Amino acid sequence: MIMTEFEQFRYTLEHESIPKWFYSSPVAFINAVTDKGGKFFSDLYVLFAPVTDGSYSEKDFGIIPKKVKSDDLNMYIIIAEMPEPTAMTLCRRVYFCYEEKTKCVKYYTSEFTADGDYMICSWTDDRVHENYGKAPLSDPKEFRYAAEMFLKYVEKNNV
Numbered sequence: 001m002i003m004t005e006f007e008q009f010r011y012t013l014e015h016e017s018i019p020k021w022f023y024s025s026p027v028a029f030i031n032a033v034t035d036k037g038g039k040f041f042s043d044l045y046v047l048f049a050p051v052t053d054g055s056y057s058e059k060d061f062g063i064i065p066k067k068v069k070s071d072d073l074n075m076y077i078i079i080a081e082m083p084e085p086t087a088m089t090l091c092r093r094v095y096f097c098y099e100e101k102t103k104c105v106k107y108y109t110s111e112f113t114a115d116g117d118y119m120i121c122s123w124t125d126d127r128v129h130e131n132y133g134k135a136p137l138s139d140p141k142e143f144r145y146a147a148e149m150f151l152k153y154v155e156k157n158n159v
Helices: 005-024 026-036 038-048 139-156
Strands: 062-070 073-081 091-099 105-112 118-123 129-134
Touching (some): 005 038, 005 091, 026 062, 026 091, 091 139, 118 139
Antiparallel strands (some): 073 091, 105 118
16 A cells, blocks of 8 residues: 555654654653643644645644553653554554663554554664564553563663
8 A cells, every 4th residue: 555645754753753853862752742742743743744635733642641660660651642544554652661760762653554453563762663463452451561561671671
C-alpha cells in the first residue's frame, strides 16, 4: 500500500523525528509533552506537515503520564495516544520511557499491521527498529507489556 504525502509525513514524524528529539533530550521532551498535552503534537503538524485537506487538532492526541516504581527505580512513562492509523506501520500509541536514576531511555510504539492488528516495536537511540511481536489486545495490558519491557531494559543496562 502506498502512503499519501500526509501519511508519509506522519510515518517520518513517529519513526524518525520524534525518537531522535526524545533520545537527544529526554527530560526536556517529557516536560514539553506533559506541559502542552495534545497541543505538543498538533503543533508539529501545523508547523511541518504538508498542506492537505486533513490535519489533526490537539483533541486528536491523548497524553497519559505514568510513574512506575520498582525497588529503587523511578520510571516515567508518557503514553501518547495518536490519531487512528490510516496506513501500515503508523502508530496508535507511543510510549516515552525514562528512568531517573540510571538515565535509561526507550521509545516504544504500537504499530498498525496489514492484518489489522498491532505490533509492539521500539526505535533505539541509534535508529534501529526492534519488533517485539503482537501487541496485547487491551490498552492496560499493552501498557504493562511496554512497562515490563522497559524495566527489563533498565535492569539489563544497570549492571
